[in-house]
Amino acid sequence: MSSARPKLKPDTPKAVTAWNTQTGRTVYLTSERRWSEDVLDAAVLTAPQDEEELAFAKGDEQTVTDPYFMQVKAEGGVDGRETLRETIRAQGPTNHPMFGKQAGSP
Amino acid sequence: MYRYDQFDEQLVRERAAQFRGQVERRLSGELKEDHFKPLRLQNGVYLQLHAYMLRVAIPYGQLSSRKMRQLAMIADTYDKGYGHFTTRQNIQYNWVALKNIPDVLDKLADVEMHAIQTSGNCIRNTTSDHLAGANADELEDPRPWCEIIRQWSTIHPEFAFLPRKFKIAVTAAAPDRAAIKVHDIGLLMKPNANGEVGFEVFVGGGLGRTPHVGVSVRDWVSKGELLSYLEAIMRVYNRFGRRDNKFKARIKILVNETGPEEFTRLVEEEFAAQGPKEKVVLPDEEVARIMAYFAPPEFEDLPEVSQAFEREKARNEGFARWARINLRAHRTPGYASVHISLKPQGVAPGDATGEQMRVMADLAEQYGMDDVRVAHEQDIVLPHVKMDDLPAVYAKLVEHRLATANAGLITDLIACPGLDYCNLANARSISVANDIQAEFADADFEEEIGKLHVNISGCINACGHHHVGHIGVLGVDKKGEEFYQITLGGRADEKAAIGDIAGPGLRHEEVRPAFRRVIDKYLEVRNGKSETFIEVLERLGQEPFKEALYASA
Ligand code: SF4
Numbered sequence: 280m281s282s283a284r285p286k287l288k289p290d291t292p293k294a295v296t297a298w299n300t301q302t303g304r305t306v307y308l309t310s311e312r313r314w315s316e317d318v319l320d321a322a323v324l325t326a327p328q329d330e331e332e333l334a335f336a337k338g339d340e341q342t343v344t345d346p347y348f349m350q351v352k353a354e355g356g357v358d359g360r361e362t363l364r365e366t367i368r369a370q371g372p373t374n375h376p377m378f379g380k381q382a383g384s385p
Numbered sequence: 386m387y388r389y390d391q392f393d394e395q396l397v398r399e400r401a402a403q404f405r406g407q408v409e410r411r412l413s414g415e416l417k418e419d420h421f422k423p424l425r426l427q428n429g430v431y432l433q434l435h436a437y438m439l440r441v442a443i444p445y446g447q448l449s450s451r452k453m454r455q456l457a458m459i460a461d462t463y464d465k466g467y468g469h470f471t472t473r474q475n476i477q478y479n480w481v482a483l484k485n486i487p488d489v490l491d492k493l494a495d496v497e498m499h500a501i502q503t504s505g506n507c508i509r510n511t512t513s514d515h516l517a518g519a520n521a522d523e524l525e526d527p528r529p530w531c532e533i534i535r536q537w538s539t540i541h542p543e544f545a546f547l548p549r550k551f552k553i554a555v556t557a558a559a560p561d562r563a564a565i566k567v568h569d570i571g572l573l574m575k576p577n578a579n580g581e582v583g584f585e586v587f588v589g590g591g592l593g594r595t596p597h598v599g600v601s602v603r604d605w606v607s608k609g610e611l612l613s614y615l616e617a618i619m620r621v622y623n624r625f626g627r628r629d630n631k632f633k634a635r636i637k638i639l640v641n642e643t644g645p646e647e648f649t650r651l652v653e654e655e656f657a658a659q660g661p662k663e664k665v666v667l668p669d670e671e672v673a674r675i676m677a678y679f680a681p682p683e684f685e686d687l688p689e690v691s692q693a694f695e696r697e698k699a700r701n702e703g704f705a706r707w708a709r710i711n712l713r714a715h716r717t718p719g720y721a722s723v724h725i726s727l728k729p730q731g732v733a734p735g736d737a738t739g740e741q742m743r744v745m746a747d748l749a750e751q752y753g754m755d756d757v758r759v760a761h762e763q764d765i766v767l768p769h770v771k772m773d774d775l776p777a778v779y780a781k782l783v784e785h786r787l788a789t790a791n792a793g794l795i796t797d798l799i800a801c802p803g804l805d806y807c808n809l810a811n812a813r814s815i816s817v818a819n820d821i822q823a824e825f826a827d828a829d830f831e832e833e834i835g836k837l838h839v840n841i842s843g844c845i846n847a848c849g850h851h852h853v854g855h856i857g858v859l860g861v862d863k864k865g866e867e868f869y870q871i872t873l874g875g876r877a878d879e880k881a882a883i884g885d886i887a888g889p890g891l892r893h894e895e896v897r898p899a900f901r902r903v904i905d906k907y908l909e910v911r912n913g914k915s916e917t918f919i920e921v922l923e924r925l926g927q928e929p930f931k932e933a934l935y936a937s938a
Binding site: 298300301302303304305340341344345359360361362363364367368371372373374375378 | 411412413414417418432433434435436437465467479480481482483484733804805806810813815816819864865867
């Protein structure tokens with residue numbers, strides 16, 4: 280279940296990620312509360328702002344599906360226990376790099 | 386091949402139209418994901434790591450060239466140019482946008498296909514022997530019974546909300562190529578003492594978190610009583626199967642916790658209690674109507690030996706090797722079944738591009754009596770090809786990277802999508818598969834090793850059937866790092882067995898050299914080439930292989 284991701288501590292730098300409802304593509308919440316497909320655009324959040332942003336994401340149900348926190352580095356970029364999973368989500372399958380985001384959307 | 390009647394057609398069209406409305410309401414914000422999710426799952430739509438995934442049913446793995454071409458068109462138009470054939474003889478598209486799925490369902494309906502009951506707690510696609518109707522060792526063709534079960538179980542109101550998903554497999558050959566004993570219900574067609582063909586019924590097989598081999602609950606049930614008997618099993622399951630705990634909800638747990646004898650007694654009691662009105666009686670004309678769709682194609686009267694085939698074998702070493710490894714004997718002289726491997730080096734096992742699908746469709750149309758099968762090993766089979774045509778078929782397969790000569794060998798491995806695609810995964814499967822393929826890339830060496838099944842799953846859900854691989858590989862997550870647990874001695878055939886865990890998990894990069902050491906050990910201790918890996922394992926036990934597995938390189 281996408282919602283059963285590991286719990287992150289309040290002060291751990293994190294980003295809000297989800298799936299675009301129309302296309303299913305992986306997206307990240309930016310500091311302007313827009314959704315970007317580039318993980319490096321993600322707003323780096325800690326408590327208490329993180330919960331506010333997640334609440335915003337959950338309220339934006341028409342645009343995105345199943346938002347959750349992922350761990351990032353303080354300067355941005357995937358980090359933590361789920362680094363491999365989130366890197367694959369950000370870039371595409373490791374066996375088919377050409378089928379990642381750069382390959383465009385059907 | 387079965388053709389839809391007006392009811393099938395209407396049902397599939399109505400479901401596609403209904404889902405179109407549901408998608409529109411989801412995209413307009415009217416439906417929240419919580420409400421939409423069960424609806425999309427009922428139509429085979431999952432949300433995976435990168436995108437929505439659509440699972441399309443291929444009843445008992447059978448396709449025509451027209452259907453295969455449509456699958457290719459969908460891969461090219463709505464996906465990124467490929468699809469993934471699964472261990473349940475279905476196909477999955479990995480990148481379909483939700484807004485496009487209603488169109489895809491319409492395109493599927495155009496060729497009598499759909500995605501209904503490919504997800505959720507219902508009776509899923511009934512699977513079968515990919516050589517059904519072609520192999521000499523079969524008692525009779527099991528596909529009509531798969532079709533009868535499909536019709537009975539489709540949108541059956543009583544079985545739409547089972548405790549968990551439910552999988553049925555049917556075979557009619559003693560060598561079990563359909564892995565019936567690791568299904569919720571496995572049906573083996575066999576004669577009774579009077580020579581009348583019916584079914585032995587196995588219940589409670591399954592993999593996942595708690596793997597079990599199915600137990601025989603009925604030595605023989607007649608064809609006429611099959612559906613009533615299945616219904617009795619389903620009722621016992623519906624009534625006593627656990628709904629409080631997802632991990633204990635499969636029928637295998639019920640059979641195991643109740644005990645096979647008591648479970649059998651409950652089924653027999655339910656079966657005996659069915660009143661005449663409750664019995665599912667199959668009218669003879671209906672059985673005959675369905676049987677007619679599976680009548681054998683008109684085979685030509687051909688000599689046993691094909692000169693064209695023999696000439697090409699003598700002339701072309703690549704062809705000779707492929708013929709040795711990838712052809713299966715056909716019941717009709719002058720014909721063979723062709724195993725098309727979707728496991729060339731470096732490709733995700735089971736993936737085929739749109740172009741490859743079209744090539745296979747063309748070959749089926751031109752040389753294969755318009756019949757294409759998906760094997761649960763994630764390969765494709767052309768069941769009926771004239772031996773005379775094999776050189777032409779091979780040449781075309783070579784052009785499109787479809788002629789890998791590894792059917793049943795170590796690099797013809799089963800692997801689930803794993804962490805490269807799957808939202809539930811702990812670890813990657815495809816990259817491990819590719820590592821093992823690279824280690825045994827030398828075709829002579831691979832042939833020397835002989836028959837060996839390697840199955841890889843990216844998590845305990847076991848979609849890659851790791852428990853029943855001669856060597857199984859299970860991806861686990863240890864504090865954020867991928868580890869791989871190895872099992873030895875599993876088998877999915879008529880001697881079905883669950884493999885034993887060999888020891889602690891290995892790091893990703895350790896799997897390849899560990900495999901090499903195990904194979905070297907096998908080559909060292911076998912009594913000649915005719916003693917297969919699994920036979921040696923059964924003769925000597927796990928110890929020598931465990932030692933090899935964990936010996937430092
Ligand atoms: S076994 Fe696990 S990782 Fe593999 S496809 Fe199934 S759920 Fe996903």
